[in-house]
Amino acid sequence: MNFGDRTLAAFWLTGFSLTVSSLTVSSLTASWLTALYTWREMKFLRLFSILLLLPLLAIPSSFAWGNKGHTMINRLAAESLPADVPAFMRTPEAINEIAYLGPEPDRWRSRAEPELSAAQAPDHFIDIEYADLIGTLPRQRYQYIAALYAWIAAHPDRAADLRPEKVGFQPYITNEVWERLKSAMRDYRTLSAAHQDTKPVEAAILFYAGWLGHYVADGSQPLHVTIDYNGWAEKENPKGYTTDHTIHSQFETAFVDAAINESDVQPLLAPLHPINDEWDDYLAYLRHSNTLVEKVYQIDKQRGFDGTGTEESRHFTAERLAAGASMLRDLYVAAWVKSAEPVPDWHEDHPAPTSSAIGKPAPTPAIVSDPKGVYHVGAGVSNPVLIYSPKPQFSQEALNARFQGMVIVGLIIDETGTPSDVHVVRPLGMGLDQKAIEAVKRYRFKPASFEGKPVRVEVNIQVPFVMY
Numbered sequence: 001m002n003f004g005d006r007t008l009a010a011f012w013l014t015g016f017s018l019t020v021s022s023l024t025v026s027s028l029t030a031s032w033l034t035a036l037y038t039w040r041e042m043k044f045l046r047l048f049s050i051l052l053l054l055p056l057l058a059i060p061s062s063f064a065w066g067n068k069g070h071t072m073i074n075r076l077a078a079e080s081l082p083a084d085v086p087a088f089m090r091t092p093e094a095i096n097e098i099a100y101l102g103p104e105p106d107r108w109r110s111r112a113e114p115e116l117s118a119a120q121a122p123d124h125f126i127d128i129e130y131a132d133l134i135g136t137l138p139r140q141r142y143q144y145i146a147a148l149y150a151w152i153a154a155h156p157d158r159a160a161d162l163r164p165e166k167v168g169f170q171p172y173i174t175n176e177v178w179e180r181l182k183s184a185m186r187d188y189r190t191l192s193a194a195h196q197d198t199k200p201v202e203a204a205i206l207f208y209a210g211w212l213g214h215y216v217a218d219g220s221q222p223l224h225v226t227i228d229y230n231g232w233a234e235k236e237n238p239k240g241y242t243t244d245h246t247i248h249s250q251f252e253t254a255f256v257d258a259a260i261n262e263s264d265v266q267p268l269l270a271p272l273h274p275i276n277d278e279w280d281d282y283l284a285y286l287r288h289s290n291t292l293v294e295k296v297y298q299i300d301k302q303r304g305f306d307g308t309g310t311e312e313s314r315h316f317t318a319e320r321l322a323a324g325a326s327m328l329r330d331l332y333v334a335a336w337v338k339s340a341e342p343v344p345d346w347h348e349d350h351p352a353p354t355s356s357a358i359g360k361p362a363p364t365p366a367i368v369s370d371p372k373g374v375y376h377v378g379a380g381v382s383n384p385v386l387i388y389s390p391k392p393q394f395s396q397e398a399l400n401a402r403f404q405g406m407v408i409v410g411l412i413i414d415e416t417g418t419p420s421d422v423h424v425v426r427p428l429g430m431g432l433d434q435k436a437i438e439a440v441k442r443y444r445f446k447p448a449s450f451e452g453k454p455v456r457v458e459v460n461i462q463v464p465f466v467m468y
Contacts, residue, residue, distance in 0.1 A: 065217050065321070066253035067103045072262055073220075073321055074102035074213035077328035080269055085336050086188065088202050089209070101210020102217065122165045123173035123215065125224045128290045130167045135383030136460065139279050141172040154382075170224065171286060174215040175279055178331055181208035185339035213328050219285060220324030222292040223248050232297060241297040251296060251305050251317070259308040260317055268322035270467070271402055275334035276428070280406045284464030285327050292320070374412055375450060375457045384413045384457055385446040392439035392463055395431030399467075403429075407436035407463045415454040417445035425460050436463040 065073065078095040088094060105124070109117045131137060134147040145164045152159045160166070184204045191198045218224045227233045230248040232241040275281050295316065299305060304313030375381045398404070408426035411419045422440050427433045440463060448457035 065221060065324075066249075066256055067106075069252060069256045069260070069321055070102035070106070070214055070217050071099050072102075072260075072265060073217040073324040073328060074210060075099035076262065076266055076269060076322075076325035077213060077332065078209070080272075080325070080329050081332060082272060085333060086185075088198075089205065089332075094206055097206045098210045098213065101207065102213050104211060105214045120173075122168045124168070124170065124218050125229060126168035126170035126286065127166070127227045127229070128225050128287065129227050130161055133162070133383075133385075135377055136462075137171070137283065139175070141169060141176070144169075144172065170215065170219060171279070171282055174212065174219065174282060177208060177212045177215065178278055178335060181205065181212055181332075182335040182339045184208055185336050186343075189339060209332060212331065216328040216331060217321075217324040219282070220289055220320050220327065221252055222289045222296050222320070223251065225286050225290045226293045228293055228297070239297075240301070241294075242300055247296070247300050247305075251300065255305040255309060255313070256317060256321075259314050260321065264314065264318040265321045265325065268319050269329075270322070270326040272333065273326075273330050273402075273404060274337075275330050276405050277426075278331065278334055278338075280408070280426075280462055282327075282331075283462060284406045284466055285323075287462075287464055288466040289320075289323075373456060375448065375455050377448060377457060377459065381450045381455065381457060382448050384417065384448045384459065386443060386461075387417070387446055388442075388444040390439055390442050392432075392435050392465060394465060394467070395435055398430040398432050398465065401430065402467060403432075404465045404467050405432070407433055407465070408460055409436050409440045409463055410458070410460045411440060412456055412458050413445050413447060414456050415447050417447045419443055419445070428465070432465050435465075439463060 075095060075098070078089070078098040081090050083090075089098075105120065108120055111117070131144075131148075134144075134151050138144050138147060148162050148164050148167060152162050155162070184201055188198055188201045188205060191201060223229045230245045231243040233243075237243070299310075299313045299316060302310070304310045308314070309317075377383050405428045406426075407424060407428045409422060410425045411422045413419055419440055422437050424433045424437065428436075440461065447454040449455060
């Protein structure tokens with residue numbers, strides 16, 4: 001290419017306006033060039049421009065809440081931190097850093113880094129309807145993976161749906177990054193107490209805080225916790241919800257960009273709420289988001305996400321963003337508080353005995369817990385499946401205090417799927433324990449089975465009380 005060609009290419013590129021989500025051509029510049037140069041030269045320059053901009057076009061335009069929503073959630077969470085969190089996290093510079101990092105994991109989803117993109121893509125979602133098929137979710141990622149493959153082994157016709165990377169790891173990455181944050185905060189406490197330099201660990205804390213925010217924000221978006229993530233996927237669709245693969249980005253990116261601002265979201269933040277158990281409370285948060293999936297489709301059917309939407313769609317979306325910011329702030333505070341707890345003593349984990357024949361874990365017989373024939377899930381005993389679960393009611397005391405959290409309830413499910421011996425395993429207080437018992441007594445299940453026959457089984461279940 002000679003000097004004249006390079007100059008012409010430079011003029012052509014000035015006709016491009018680059019934004020986060022689109023590439024547009026200036027009609028004024030294009031018209032001027034069309035009049036000035038021949039068709040042959042224009043064809044060449046268009047081709048040159050497209051090739052030059054191809055790496056930019058390869059970058060996905062939006063994921064999750066989009067750049068605006070993720071930045072907003074991180075910023076609002078950081079701005080609402082209480083005074084007992086370290087001061088360095090509450091400076092304008094720190095808040096800007098945390099806000100900038102909100103979209104960070106989506107920046108790792110470029111086609112320029114295909115292995116990274118493929119490895120971390122399942123961290124952004126969980127299809128709760130499929131995940132619940134294995135029963136109570138284990139707290140550790142690899143236990144979860146093993147449980148999914150065990151379910152697949154028993155149901156090979158569902159293998160395509162239940163592969164771990166298809167079901168998703170959303171709560172696992174969130175808990176893992178939260179524990180990184182807590183660990184760094186513990187190091188900060190140690191260095192501060194020794195009057196040593198804390199700047200490096202402060203940088204680590206801000207990075208983990210920003211990184212964590214992305215996944216917590218994903219969890220507030222109902223379409224990140226369901227099989228109906230981008231078009232209604234249920235076999236039955238009597239209400240005629242869209243099956244087009246456009247609802248996801250239309251709701252969380254285009255609509256948020258057009259209609260939602262921080263001033264709409266900030267007043268909806270919930271009061272600071274202590275985290276009791278980060279895993280249980282976060283799962284309750286995800287399950288609440290899952291209850292709102294159909295609401296998204298109802299609003300979409302009414303064209304509520306078109307343009308700047310309706311009052312209902314704007315309030316619903318702002319409330320979801322506020323839920324993400326509230327949970328994120330609460331997890332920041334929980335990491336700081338729990339970083340002061342003593343580290344448990346280390347104990348060596350001994351591997352389970354293995355079969356000498358094939359080197360795999362030896363099977364254990366089904367365990368009967370009492371002479372009445374009550375089983376525990378595992379070793380051939382399938383999980384009961386919840387088929388009816390009326391929403392628990394808040395006590396007036398909890399409503400007045402805007403108190404929320406999780407009650408763990410133990411029960412026996414008989415051969416007909418009816419609960420009995422319902423009792424509280426982990427209480428919450430404020431009158432919610434009795435409300436949880438009342439709700440669970442009304443639950444109905446597809447019973448557990450052993451060797452093809454329904455059996456009585458003892459389980460613990462989570463009963464979330466969440467107001468957003």
